[in-house]
Amino acid sequence: MYQEERLIGVIEYLKNNRRITIDQMCEMFDISRDTARRDLVKLEERKAIVRTRGGAILPKTHAAIQDYTHRLKAVSYEKQEIGRKAASLIHSGDHIILDTSTTVQACASQISPMEIKVITNSIHQADILSNVGLVSIQLLGGYLQKEHQFLYGASVIERLKSYHVDKAFIGVVGISEHGLTLGHEEDGMVKKNMIKQAEEVIVLADHTKFGMTEFFTFAGLEDIDMIITDQAPEEPFQHLLKECGVELIVTEEEERDLWT
Known part of the structure; x- marks a missing residue:
């Protein structure tokens, strides 16, 4: 699986579960812990996640309240x-x-x-x-x-x-x-x-x-x-x-x- 595919998978998982751990990523994508950390770094650079100890969460957002x-x-x-x-x-x-x-x-x-x-x-x-x-x-x-x-x-x-x-x-x-x-x-x-x-x-x-x-x-x-x-x-x-x-x-x- 390519990195971009994994990154999309991480975001989809977070939308449904709010939190993901490195161990969960390793099991989901059959990757090493180092690869999982690199994926999280990439997502953090894009401001798509907030890294936590041992994993990540979605950033807190306040959606604009439409008229x-x-x-x-x-x-x-x-x-x-x-x-x-x-x-x-x-x-x-x-x-x-x-x-x-x-x-x-x-x-x-x-x-x-x-x-x-x-x-x-x-x-x-x-x-x-x-x-x-x-x-x-x-x-x-x-x-x-x-x-x-x-x-x-x-x-x-x-x-x-x-x-x-x-x-x-x-x-x-x-x-x-x-x-x-x-x-x-x-x-x-x-x-x-x-x-x-x-x-x-x-x-x-x-x-x-x-x-x-x-x-x-x-x-x-x-x-x-x-x-x-x-x-x-x-x-x-x-x-x-x-x-x-x-x-x-x-x-x-x-x-x-x-x-x-």
Whole structure:
């Protein structure tokens, strides 16, 4: 196998497993430890990895957070399935909060006509639900974040304090042992207060969010009740969620059960 082929193999392995050791490389590619080290040096020179003692990890990156219009186009099948499961937890008579995330938007788009009250700071969520019968919408007024189409500021937070809801559906950019994180502090402050006003806090996050930590932490794991995701996180994180009293629902497992 040529070096370039091995380098591609190392990066693919890291994308799935986050960490690789020299011993693993030797076994995977049937190479010596010296050859494995030279491969890692080459990848480090390209800034593709960060070398560690005895191996390597991917460099920590913060993907640019696209504007809402671009993110809407990227709502995947996995997010739609997360949204479908979240919508199934909403019942007639509920008072709920929906935040601004596209995964929560996938929930809003699958809410059936029923008598519920929805509080949101998202122009898009309000627009979607304006076409759904029997749904009452309270759009929180404040400053408009034009790029991402949400309302924020002291007036939004102050108004939130007047409401007490059954469920809050919250999206994240990152979720890890450090808690729930976002790239925008102003959005995070609103979410922080949404959580305070809800009896049950339900986080909607596809598997790419696990292990990521962004700029602003708006809640700890102990502040939430449930996570709905498409793929289960690694075992240690599952144990941490259990310790924090967080229920984990995995749509991929539910779908698999339907076919078995």
